[in-house]
Amino acid sequence: MRDVAVIGIGCTKFGEHWERSFRDLFVEAGALALEDAQLSGERIDAMYVGNMSAGRFIEQEHIGALIADYAGMATRHIPATRVEAACASGGLAFRQAVIAVASGMEDIVVAAGVEKMTDVEPGASTDALTGAADREWEGFVGATFPGLYAMIAKDYMHKYPMTREQLAQVAVKNHFNGARNPIAQFPQEITLDTVLRSTMVADPLRLFDCSPITDGAAAVILAPLDRAREFTDTPIKVLATAQASDSIALHDRRDISTLDATIAAGDRAFKMAKLTHKEINMVEVHDCFSIAEICAIEDLGFCKKGTAGKFTADGETALGGKIPVNTSGGLKACGHPVGATGIKQVYEVVTQLRGDAGRRQIENAEIGMTHNVGGTGATVAVHILGRV
Amino acid sequence: MTVARFWRKIPQRYNLIGTKCTNCGRHFFPPRSFCPDCRRDGKIVDHKFSGFGTVVTYTTIQTAPDQFSSAGPYVLGIIKLDEGPQMTSQLIVDPKEVEIGMRVKSTFRKIATDGESGIIHYGTKFVPVE
Numbered sequence: 001m002r003d004v005a006v007i008g009i010g011c012t013k014f015g016e017h018w019e020r021s022f023r024d025l026f027v028e029a030g031a032l033a034l035e036d037a038q039l040s041g042e043r044i045d046a047m048y049v050g051n052m053s054a055g056r057f058i059e060q061e062h063i064g065a066l067i068a069d070y071a072g073m074a075t076r077h078i079p080a081t082r083v084e085a086a087c088a089s090g091g092l093a094f095r096q097a098v099i100a101v102a103s104g105m106e107d108i109v110v111a112a113g114v115e116k117m118t119d120v121e122p123g124a125s126t127d128a129l130t131g132a133a134d135r136e137w138e139g140f141v142g143a144t145f146p147g148l149y150a151m152i153a154k155d156y157m158h159k160y161p162m163t164r165e166q167l168a169q170v171a172v173k174n175h176f177n178g179a180r181n182p183i184a185q186f187p188q189e190i191t192l193d194t195v196l197r198s199t200m201v202a203d204p205l206r207l208f209d210c211s212p213i214t215d216g217a218a219a220v221i222l223a224p225l226d227r228a229r230e231f232t233d234t235p236i237k238v239l240a241t242a243q244a245s246d247s248i249a250l251h252d253r254r255d256i257s258t259l260d261a262t263i264a265a266g267d268r269a270f271k272m273a274k275l276t277h278k279e280i281n282m283v284e285v286h287d288c289f290s291i292a293e294i295c296a297i298e299d300l301g302f303c304k305k306g307t308a309g310k311f312t313a314d315g316e317t318a319l320g321g322k323i324p325v326n327t328s329g330g331l332k333a334c335g336h337p338v339g340a341t342g343i344k345q346v347y348e349v350v351t352q353l354r355g356d357a358g359r360r361q362i363e364n365a366e367i368g369m370t371h372n373v374g375g376t377g378a379t380v381a382v383h384i385l386g387r388v
Numbered sequence: 389m390t391v392a393r394f395w396r397k398i399p400q401r402y403n404l405i406g407t408k409c410t411n412c413g414r415h416f417f418p419p420r421s422f423c424p425d426c427r428r429d430g431k432i433v434d435h436k437f438s439g440f441g442t443v444v445t446y447t448t449i450q451t452a453p454d455q456f457s458s459a460g461p462y463v464l465g466i467i468k469l470d471e472g473p474q475m476t477s478q479l480i481v482d483p484k485e486v487e488i489g490m491r492v493k494s495t496f497r498k499i500a501t502d503g504e505s506g507i508i509h510y511g512t513k514f515v516p517v518e
Contacts, residue, residue, distance in 0.1 A: 123454055130453070136397070137418040138476045140389070141499060141511065142449065142456045147464050150447035158445070158488050202447045202464075203483070249418070251466045251474040256445055 001102040003225035005235035006385065008037025011347045014185040014216040014335030022058050022116035023070045029217035029340075030071050030112060037221045037231045041072060044221075045106040047080040048097045050089035050113035051339035056128035058119050067112065086132030087288060089113060090342025091243075091372030091381030094220065098241045098383075101222045113344070114217035115337035125213050129338070132375040134249035146210055146289065148250050148376050150202035153291040156257035157204065162294065162309030164204060168195035169312045170290040171208050171332050177319065178329020180360035183344075185214055185335030195290075209290040214335035218343035220350070225388070236350045239275070239367070240384040242268035250376045257291075259377035262299035269369070269382040270301075277301040280384070281365045282352055283323060284345035286373035287330040293317075296371055297325055300382075319360060327352060327360050342372035342381060353387050391507055401511040404494055406473065408435035415471040439494030441467040441514070444474060448483040455500040455509075467492060467514055478513045491517040 010032025012025050026049070034041055049067050054060045068080035083093040090113030097111035117125050130139040133148055156162065172192055178184035190208065198207040221231075228235035244264035247253055254260055270276060277300065285300070287293035294308040302323045303311040311317065317325035328334045328348035331341060349368035351357050367386040373379070399405045406417030409430040414423060417437055423430030446465035449456075456462065463479040463486055479486055480497065492514040499509040 127453060134418075134476075140509070141476055142452070142462060142464055142478050143476055144449060144451070144453060146451070147447050147449045151445040151464070151466060154447055154488070155445040200448075200450050202449050202451075205447075249476065251444075251476050256466065 002104055004098050004101045004222055004238045005225040005228035005388070006220050006238065006346065006350050007223045007228050007231040007235055008033045008039060008221035009347045009350050010036055011183050011218040011344055012216050013183045014214050014337060016118050017215040018118060020215070022054065022060065022114060023066070025116060025215060025217040026067055026112060026114040026219070027070055029114070029219040030110065033110065033219040033221050039108070039221060039231055042076070043108050044073065044078060044110055045108050046078055046100055047110040047112065048083055048093040048100070049080070050083050050091070050093035050342055052084060052086050052089045052115060053128045053131065053338070054116070056120070056131070057125065058116050085379040086374035087286070087336070087338045088342060088372045088374030088379040088381050089339040090218070090344070091370065091383070092342070092379070094342055094346055094383065095241045095243055095381055097222050098238050101224060107224060107227070109222045110219055111222060111343060112217065112219040113340035113342055115339040116215050117213045117337060118215050122213065138249055144202065146202040146205055149289040149291055150205045151250065152257050152295065152376065153204050156291060156294065159257065160306035164196065165192055166309030166313045167209070167290050167294065168192050170287060170293045171195050173312065173318050174287060174326050174330040174332040177327050177360050178333025180358065181329050181334055184329045184333050185212060186333045205289055205291070211288045211331035211336040214337040216335060216337035216340045216344070218340045218347050220343060220346050234354045235388055236353050236385050237388045238383065239386045240269040240273035240382070242272060242382045244268070244380050246378050248375065248378045253377070257295060258305070259295055259299050259373065259380065261377050261380040262296060262371065262373070265380040265382040266300045269384050273384045275367065275384065279367055280323065280369050281367050282327055282349065282362050283325055283369040283371060284328060284348050285325055285330070285371040286341070287326055287332050288336060288373070290332070292373065293325065293330065300371060319362065324362050327357065327362060342370070345370035345372060346383065346385070349385050353385060389502060389509070394507060394509060402496060404437040404439055404512055406435050406437055407432045415473050417469060417473045417475050437469055437471055440517070441469040441492055443479070443486065443488055443490040443492060444468050445488060446479060446486050455502060458501060465514070480513050480515045493517050
């Protein structure tokens, strides 16, 4: 296998882009990534795009070809592939692109992610997202995504001594970071009170425990590491790519508040990179709900099971903490265009490792990690990236 | 949901008919036609569950999807059936009284309505055991 590097990154602002279409969004992200790599589109050999549900959100399938076409590559006939794993679609698209370059099959490959969620009513978008769980035996009996994660939170808080305030601190910390990120959907700081007084969605989760509905796209460009300096002075090496699966339904898990797929993917990634969690300087985790970040940092090994609430309240996951988590603002404050999220996580890690993160920059960031979850943990993708 | 999609699982949804592997004795609800433990050595037969179980975790859904909204907020839980498997179901119980570990029993109830002219979905919910 060849070593692989990220040579260019691009991301739209995340938010409710009523004035822009699905096509407008991914064309912008792709153009930004090409410009960043100072690369002509003619040199691209293949594209992988993460997208969860264009069929439900904009009634459009066949996204691979659509993207290649509107990126101006129809007459070049490059392979363009859509990758779907619910909210982990972006992470898997990145992994497929890494594998394509590592294998020697392709040289310059685009990994992108896009979701346009506001072209349907909120009820319809929520229903589309429910398809990430088991429609037959969860969705059909009344489960919603906030409801499923609320049951994880309830189980967790029954087993471990985390307070409601500690859980809320996840959202407060992520909004603090988001307020320092120019692409964030909600660049506003909030307080514990904002979370604790927000509308109850599914007990114990309130509105400010939940990530929003978002439009957005992100793209990164990969090349063999030994050619990366043709395009950039700051190539970022892919140190590990890992993926794991678990039961589609939450009720079939070994433990309701542990994501075994996170443990499996994390272990595989650390092994592949020959690193331990102590050597990771920052991590972008999948905080679709506040409780999801709590489970993620434990299941990846950054703190012991049952202690992430205190760990968060003590500031260990904040900028300047022991392990800064979600410097982008995470899904909560930066936004969660589901298919784009996994690519945006890579975008944030590369931005930090290059030292381009401005007011949210971590000092001496050498190695970063991404953690992207599909559904309630049925798919997990973990990547480790490092400076060279 | 089309009528066929609902109709084909009526025994399972109405009467808690799952499956069981006679090779290892493991029970499945929701039903499975392939035993993850015995794989091709497994032999799967239908099994009617007793309907008794225990609440593993729960929540109260305040913002309900349209097809479930007529009844207002509702309690959703994961139930561990006495035969072993766990399933997701609504609980007919005061949200203030439900707790982890509560003993419950299955009951036949209306689940959802597919708009004004669509079919009405019936199925299994759980009530506390007195």
